[in-house]
Amino acid sequence: MKLIGASVARLEDEPLLRGKGRFIDDLHMPGMLEAAFVRSPYAHAVVGAIRKEAALALRGVHAVLVRDDLLAYLRNEHMVVGLPSKDYKQDLNRPALPSDEVVHVGQPIAMVIADNRYIAEDAAALVEVDWAPLPEVGDCKAALSADAPKAHRHSPHNLVGEFTIGYGDVDAQFAAAKHIFKERYWQHRGGSHSIECRGTVAVHDGNDGRLTVWTSTQMPHAAQRVLCDMLGFDENAVRVVTPDVGGGFGPKLVFYPEDVCVAIGAMIVGRPVKWIEDRLEHFVATTQERDQYWEVEVAVDGDGRLLAIRGEVIHDHGAYTARGLNLPYNSAEQIAVGYELPAYRMKVRVALTNKIAVTPVRGAGHPQGVFVMERLLDRIARELSLDRAEVRRRNLVPAHKMPYQTGVKNRGGMAVVLDSGDYPRCQQDALDRIGWSDFPRRQADARKTGCYLGIGIANFVKGTGRGPFETVTVRIGPSGRILVHTGAAAMGQSTRTMLAQIVAEQLGGDMSNVTVVAGDTGTVATGMGGSNSRQAVLAGTSAHTAAVNVRNKVIKVASHLLEAAEQDLDIEGRSVVVKGVKDMRVDFAKVASAVAGTAGYSLPAGVEPGLEATESVVIDPMTYANGTAAAEVEVDIETGGVRIVKLVFVHDCGRILHPMIVNGQLLGGIAHGIGNALFEWMRYDEHGQPLTGTLADYLLVTATEMPAIELSHHESPTPLNPLGIKGVGECGVIPIAPAVISAVEDALAPFGARIARTPITPGDIVAMVTARAK
């Protein structure tokens, strides 16, 4: 079989194209009610009395629930979700509903359950709350000043966590360096804005007390764990199921207050309850990425070789810990991954603000680290009058040093070892494709006509496939159909196709005979879910191993049935055949039936019951994908508009399972990266009030902003898993902002432009142009 490496048809497409997908809002249960939430209009306030009477009086309203109504159902009122770290200075777990203090706009304070969403929203508007506004923290830098108000009034301070990443004798390197350059950067990333917002449907079975929760999550097993912990249920009593998910991009891996409220609501009213987030709620109640302020210094020798980097970063954590310190950790770790850097020290301070909690969005802090490094390399090139690509070439980890041990550890405490790849070759490929060497001539010609062209380049190396494992069960039942059950979760990245492809490769090559169930805790006991470009690596490896095991079982049983030696058998389609002998075959259904067991009759000698294997292959070390983005832009100095003329993306994600899907993942990531460079900005005023609450204000890239994109694939299979796969889901986004920003700065070189931020707006560009003109 040769399915792996081929762009086989996706299993997901047909129902989605016909409007027959089953997304969370498409679920309907008899007797189902709908919920709406009353949310804080203040970034920080004390909550006084809550009066439900007017809301309850409305026809069609079944319940109005506040914190006190939930307590009888909660063993643990808080969502304990923080990733382990010794660096927390305080616990900031989110409550299901708060008692007497709200800490961000959009925080839910009460839930209304009604016949439908229209009535539920009418009633939510009738819930009367006595608010007493408190001073708020609107900016993470200001949060850490001595006289800042406290984001939580009972907190000792606004510092959530503090840590330093580094190695080597940084100060000695700086003392001996030929050149030292200092920079300050502000970086902002916004929300995920999957086109489908979040949603949850819960059914509580009054007969057996079991709870089933359908939710648009990237991590169903984690959701089950939190629900069990909060409700005091065992794993048998809570089943979490992921329907079709309309895009994840990070924030859907988080468990939310609404999820547990809906579950309890279903228990209280004794009927199914659905809650579907609307877009405004997505802006204020779904986690997002936001601000980082960096102050960094780089030390280099006379040839532009890196000696050391040191500095500090302040990271906006938002009002609660909804995931951990992982995001700023990734940002700081990233600086030391990809280029040879003898010494490094980055102090990270994570600050509380009165805004929705920050958790990873596609890229998870890595784009920010890459931005800082790539901007520093541009600075070095400018100061030393070197070509920007040449400075990078001198510092990239060369292929002959693979595997390359960096000086940093990942957030799990494991050394970051770059496993494979040829980074300089990827860069060279990108330079050739974008026309780097003759660009100065083109640029000079264009400037004569008043046209400002610029070019930029950025490299990235991204840890993918975060372990320890993902669980996959492969089973052939007496129907002859191949069932694949996994803890991996699908959210649009073709997970079902990927697993069916890997399994069918071993079991006959007929993907139409494979059913993949992803993200149902009722089918597999353990699972991690979708994050960190991990599922092809971890679930793919477990699927491969399980499929090989089932294949061996199938062959063994068939050898009894066909009375042929195992080595003479092969699998074709849905049957086992004797090689070279026509008509000597037995189909999967017969093979499976032979080991399904018949009471009183023994199995064939040496054969185990059932055709099934469950694997959770443990792969602790991450595998590192890499690539280079090169962008050519045209900047309109009158309007500040940036047009990306061409974008080249060269990358290496190891062995490519499915070229079409890999391209799709990269293109989507690139679009997101362009948004981060030029468009996406979740704005707040100084009081923590969102100024961006619609998709007319928050600009997602549309088809007309997408440039011509040239992709180029290099394949350095990783030795860390049997298929040689590296992850790809987040790679597209990572180097785009620094490549585009570098190109814009290059275009504006005649105006002495220096860009130390992302995103940049047309207004910023016009300001840079006019500042010079004055």
Next chain:
Amino acid sequence: MADSRSISLKVNGVAYQKDVEVRVTLADFLRHELRLTGTHIGCEHGVCGACTVLVDGRSMRSCLMLAVQANGHEVTTIEGVAPSPTELHPLQQALRECHGLQCGFCTPGMVTTLMEFLKDCPNPTEEEVRIAICGNLCRCTGYQGIVDAVLAVTGGKRA
């Protein structure tokens, strides 16, 4: 209690007469009353385009239109696009072949928008295709596969 009206309309060729509250959007009517859940809701303020349906052949944001406004009109949703349960419309087929969808949430609105566009502009340039779908947001594909699919159907070329 909210006011109701009786409306008659055709959806995907089927005639319906229904009592509907005047404040119910066409999107909610299609999804909840007729259970045609292929029409998706992404923003409810007319920007994302996921809820786009055809009303008398013209693309409309069903989140910005009330169900009562569809009285006497013919509505086509994504469920009405494929010619049969075993065949796809050429545009649907091309989207599949060109990887013009990933999560598939924006796809129904993309398809309905493009159905109207291709009727008006059967031989578009790449730029015209991009402009046609610039009112439909997709977070997954970077739009490339969608543009490729349209050009595959019309025999056009990438610029």
